Amino acid sequence: MDLSEKTVLITGIPAGPIDLANLQAERRLLGWTFSHYNHTKTIQMAMSHRFAELVGGTGVTVKVVYPGHGSTPMNRAMRVRSFPYVYRPIAPLVKPLAPIFMADLTKPARSGIRMATDPALEGVTGAYFGQDGRRRPWPSSVLDVRVRDRVWSLCEELSARTLGHLSH
Numbered sequence: 815m816d817l818s819e820k821t822v823l824i825t826g827i828p829a830g831p832i833d834l835a836n837l838q839a840e841r842r843l844l845g846w847t848f849s850h851y852n853h854t855k856t857i858q859m860a861m862s863h864r865f866a867e868l869v870g871g872t873g874v875t876v877k878v879v880y881p882g883h884g885s886t887p888m889n890r891a892m893r894v895r896s897f898p899y900v901y902r903p904i905a906p907l908v909k910p911l912a913p914i915f916m917a918d919l920t921k922p923a924r925s926g927i928r929m930a931t932d933p934a935l936e937g938v939t940g941a942y943f944g945q946d947g948r949r950r951p952w953p954s955s956v957l958d959v960r961v962r963d964r965v966w967s968l969c970e971e972l973s974a975r976t977l978g979h980l981s982h
């Protein structure tokens with residue numbers, strides 16, 4: 815199996831709006847129940863959807879999967895102020911409990927590994943899967959073609975800038 819032909823993107827909380835005026839966290843408030851982390855992961859879904867469209871028919875496949883939660887260096891490092899506003903009062907309680915109740919990382923790892931290795935999913939592309947490995951509908955924000963256009967063009971702009979720096 816050639817894993818280089820597969821791209822699996824791991825998303826965060828599945829679903830949510832994409833604010834085109836706030837793609838790089840220009841503004842602080844996104845809403846009471848939605849954090850910049852969740853926003854970024856939803857934007858990443860739009861990018862992946864477009865990526866799948868662009869490489870369709872080339873043999874490269876792109877899937878997005880939601881792993882569920884696990885206690886990892888990333889979320890252990892997450893500060894209370896990174897949580898959506900409504901969850902901030904309980905965040906100090908969640909943070910010490912998460913390493914106890916979410917210590918088993920085999921569960922969240924399972925869905926991503928399956929996406930990359932299950933022969934039954936060979937050739938499946940432009941699809942979004944839940945933690946249980948079942949297909950889920952894309953969030954409506956991702957299905958909006960104007961959103962995908964804007965997200966992809968921003969990716970191109972930022973990549974060009976980064977590659978420009980690297981070539982000097």
Ligand SMILES: NC(=O)c1ccc[n+]([C@@H]2O[C@H](COP(=O)([O-])OP(=O)(O)OC[C@H]3O[C@@H](n4cnc5c(N)ncnc54)[C@H](OP(=O)(O)O)[C@@H]3O)[C@@H](O)[C@H]2O)c1
Pocket residue numbers: 824825826827855881882883884885886887888889
């Ligand atoms: N943990 C959760 O509850 C949860 C829930 C939903 C979604 N996710 C998503 O799952 C993914 C993995 O998160 P995690 O919780 O497993 O975090 P993690 O334990 O902190 O792992 C992050 C991984 O990314 C690598 N990495 C970071 N920056 C990189 C860079 N610039 N280039 C190459 N590799 C880089 C790190 O490599 P090194 O170890 O070498 O630094 C590490 O292996 C993320 O996309 C996250 O949003 C996690």
